[in-house]
Amino acid sequence: DAKTTQPNSMESNEEEPVHLPCNHSTISGTDYIHWYRQLPSQGPEYVIHGLTSNVNNRMASLAIAEDRKSSTLILHRATLRDAAVYYCILITQGGSEKLVFGKGTKLTVNP
Amino acid sequence: GAGVSQSPSNKVTEKGKDVELRCDPISGHTALYWYRQSLGQGLEFLIYFQGNSAPDKSGLPSDRFSAERTGGSVSTLTIQRTQQEDSAVYLCASSLRRTGYEQYFGPGTRLTVT
Numbered sequence: 001d002a003k004t005t006q007p008n009s010m011e012s013n014e015e016e017p018v019h020l021p022c023n024h025s026t027i028s029g030t031d032y033i034h035w036y037r038q039l040p041s042q043g044p045e046y047v048i049h050g051l052t053s054n055v056n057n058r059m060a061s062l063a064i065a066e067d068r069k070s071s072t073l074i075l076h077r078a079t080l081r082d083a084a085v086y087y088c089i090l091i092t093q094g095g096s097e098k099l100v101f102g103k104g105t106k107l108t109v110n111p
Numbered sequence: 112g113a114g115v116s117q118s119p120s121n122k123v124t125e126k127g128k129d130v131e132l133r134c135d136p137i138s139g140h141t142a143l144y145w146y147r148q149s150l151g152q153g154l155e156f157l158i159y160f161q162g163n164s165a166p167d168k169s170g171l172p173s174d175r176f177s178a179e180r181t182g183g184s185v186s187t188l189t190i191q192r193t194q195q196e197d198s199a200v201y202l203c204a205s206s207l208r209r210t211g212y213e214q215y216f217g218p219g220t221r222l223t224v225t
Contacts, residue, residue, distance in 0.1 A: 034213070043202050043216035044154065098144065098156035098167065099204075099214060 004088045009106045012078045020073040020105055022088030027068050030093045035062065035073050036101070037084040044087070044101070047073065083109045113137065115217035117203050123223045124193055132188045132220045136205030143186050144206070144214060145178055146170075147199040154202070160186060161208070193224045 005023040012018040024033065034049040048055055048062045050071070055062040061074040075082055087104040116135045124130050136143050145157040156170040160180045171177070175193075180186040190197055200221050204214040 043200075043204075043219050044214075046213040046215060049213060098159060098170065099146070099154060100156065101154045103153070 004090060004102060006086070006088055006102065006105045008103060009108065011108045011110065012075075013110050014080060015077050018075040018078045018082070018107065018109075020075075020086050020088075020107065021070065022072070023070045024088070024090055025069045027090055028092065031090040032093060033062065033064060033068075033071050034089050034091055034099075035060070036087045036089070036099070037082075038087070038104075039081075039084045044099075045084075047086070049091075078107075078109045080109050080111060083107055115203055115205050115215055117201075117217040117220050119220060120218065121221045121223075123225060126195060126224055127192055129189065129191045130193055130222065132190075132201050132222070134186045134188070134203030134205075134217060136184065136186070136203070137207070137215055138184075140205035140207045140215075141183065142206040142208045142214075143180060144204045145186070145188050146202045146204065148202060148219075149199045155199075157188070157201075190222075193222075195224050198222055198224045 032049050032051050035047040036044045037047055038044045048057050048060050050062045050064055063072045085104040085106050087101045115137055118133045143160040146154050148154050158165055158178050159167040162183045163180050175191045178188045200219040202216055202219045204216045206214045
């Protein structure tokens with residue numbers, strides 16, 4: 001699976017938007033960009049995924065660069081419950097089903 | 112609707128004993144995954160089921176680990192002759208494969224081998 005690069009940590013204030021970047025310069029045409037997060041002492045939680053077009057759901061938005069070499073997870077209004085480690089991963093359609101998490105970005109939300 | 116459930120939530124066992132961990136996936140999800148996560152570590156893939164068959168067992172650490180899935184639903188992960196290094200949180204996830212690859216995780220079973 002192609003690798004992703006994320007900042008180790010980011011900080012935000014409550015009620016403000018958060019943009020979490022992810023670089024994936026070796027992405028292939030069949031790789032989907034997935035985001036998961038893991039809150040303290042909980043299992044991972046699916047957030048959003050996309051292929052080429054920007055995606056929105058109730059949790060977040062995913063902005064994908066035109067060349068697909070990078071993407072940004074957008075939390076429109078951070079809450080204290082959004083404090084978690086966010087993982088950006090690539091999953092190849094028809095390839096291995098398993099999730100392989102890197103270090104992720106630890107998001108701290110300040111009240 | 113109901114999410115993925117796992118039991119027990121916590122299990123303390125003595126070294127050398129066998130343990131069974133159970134996973135109830137979301138109803139209708141055909142794919143089921145087992146992972147484990149040691150304290151402060153990343154996610155380690157163990158095994159993947161599609162229906163009752165396991166096309167990928169590559170993550171099972173040793174032959175002491177086995178898993179089965181019956182009726183395309185409940186799965187059991189069995190660890191024989193447990194060792195202290197088996198202590199971890201064991202996570203189960205399921206996926207409705209037709210809608211993509213998003214996986215929904217259960218709360219995990221915290222296994223402590225003393």
